[in-house]
Amino acid sequence: MLKMNNISKIYRTDLVETHALSGVNLTIEEGEFIAVTGPSGSGKTTFLNITGLLETFEEGQYILDGEDVSQLQDKHLSRLRNEKIGFIFQGFNLISDLNLYDNIEVPLIFRGLSKQTRKQRIEESLELVGLGSRAQHYPAQLSGGQQQRVAIARALAGKPRFLLADEPTGNLDTMMARQVMELLQEINRQGTTLIMVTHDNELAQRAHRNIQILDGQLSDIAKSQLTDLAV
């Protein structure tokens, strides 16, 4: 379970202060599928980064599985990030020097899994995203949709409890987007909590719950409202 109380995030540069998030209150239960929508620059990625322990925040309290995150040291945070969270980035953030196998292996190495276990996990997750035969390929040799699926495979290989996806279908055509969406939903059905940022109302419709961010303010909305807010 994940609980945020009054979380605020401010980016300070020399000239401006950006209130990327202000006063976010939110509880997410185990196994939920949540879609986050909102206009560009409204704070969606910031919200996801804080949720995924990638960024710190100025105010408020964030409790992840009973642990107060702001009290934790780097070492502990890194471990939580590695074990509990799978992140699918807005860009794919694959390492271009490494083949798919090695790309997926990176977080598993950080976790300290044995070579044998790693191999098994990597093969499983590549199979799951339908790229089982491509382990030795390099990211540049794949289409955008395939790269996105590798990114998903990397997030899944660690068997995370929370899967955070930042516009996982943003760069894909409708067909591809559907396929990827299906895959994520399947993973959610098997028990992984899914938090997904999207611009696509049709995809957002598939979530259990919809959250909207406007100027750093977060609110639950009914699914019926989604169409009106289309950007």
Add this chain to the structure above:
Amino acid sequence: MNDLIHLAWQGFKQKSKLTTLMVANLVIGITLLLTMSTIISQSGHSALSHKLEQLHHVSLNFMDAEFDRRHALRTPPMTYRDAQALTLAYKQGDIDLEGLSFSYTTSFVLDVADKSARPLDATSSAVDRAFFSMMQTPFIYGNVWDESMHDAAVIVLDKKANDHLFAGQNSVGNLVVINNQQLAVVGVIDLSNHTYRFQNISFSNRENDLAFVPLGYATNHNLPRVGYMPCMTKEESSRTGYRQYNMSGLKTAECGFIHTWAEVSPTQSEEQLGNLTLWLRNYTQQQNDQGRFTHTEPYYLQSLKLLHDTIYDFMDWERVYLNFAYLLFAITLVNTVGILLAKNQHRAKLVSLYRALGANRAYIIKIQVLELLISATLAILLGVVGAQLGLYVMYLLALYQMDYVGVAEQVQKLYSMDLFFALKAAGAIYLTILVAGLFPIIKASRIAPASQLRG
């Protein structure tokens, strides 16, 4: 650990142009540093390094009051009669020492009776028995002559002479010929660790003794005095005679040719040195009544260490180059830091991704330290190879400067790196590279997990 190495290796290969630049830059610095520091370290090296404070060159300065010694390596050897006086005092127990040895530098043509080898022009020493224990030179074959043989026709060969005359075989019992006289070989020693001919304080690194004959035999048979032999002004005209044939005249002359070494015990060095100094002072004062020892410095008692330090002081240009090498190495390190920073700037995104995927700060530091060690190892290995080349070039230059009068083997010793030194230097270089690399590495580890991953 394996995984860490794996990741470090991946990191090493990234931005390979920068990595190559960094390694090349380190190699140049290390090559020069190792070359110059080897030369300096070898020249400061003594085969008797554990005895530097125990061995003392003893000199009684019989020279004119105006005599200018110039430097420690020009300290006058003793006259025959002063050496006799010191021997007597030592035998009577007036002086307490671990050992006392007398020798003079001579030279002769060494031949074998059956003419099976070409004659060898051998620069040598006439020595007493005590000399060998003082030199601590291992005997390959045989041993020193007996006490009773202080003027017998016997000889101890250096390995080089033995290799030449007897093809390296055990020659003990064989005969060699000097000036038509036959001498029996009693022992063969290996002087190859003695890069300096310290025994006659010439500290020549070109050649060392090829043979040793008993002092009594040498004086009886008039083996020539070829070393540094200063005489009082009034004796100058007879000097050539004293060198070549006039031994009886030399015995009473004011010409110094006998090198005297006193060995003191490590535990009682102060008392023994005090005791010896007292004798030297008393002796020179007594003799002063007869008009001798008018110089302001009537005697010298100089440790082997002091003499070694003196040659070190002579190595002006080598030291300048060494300082230059240190400076260049420092510049190399600054460059390394710069290149590391550049490399990490190019890789900020990767580090940020590693952090996002769960690597903690310490882990990032570990990967990068290992990566730096890979670069450093490569650079050091190449630097050692480079230094071998550098030393070879320096050796050729040195030989050239000596007009090939030196024994090449002897000279080469000075330009070769020993393993222990190489390991020590490599360790120190590792450490400095690591310290220099710490700043870029820590800086990289502070990259926030998500900072480079947006968009």
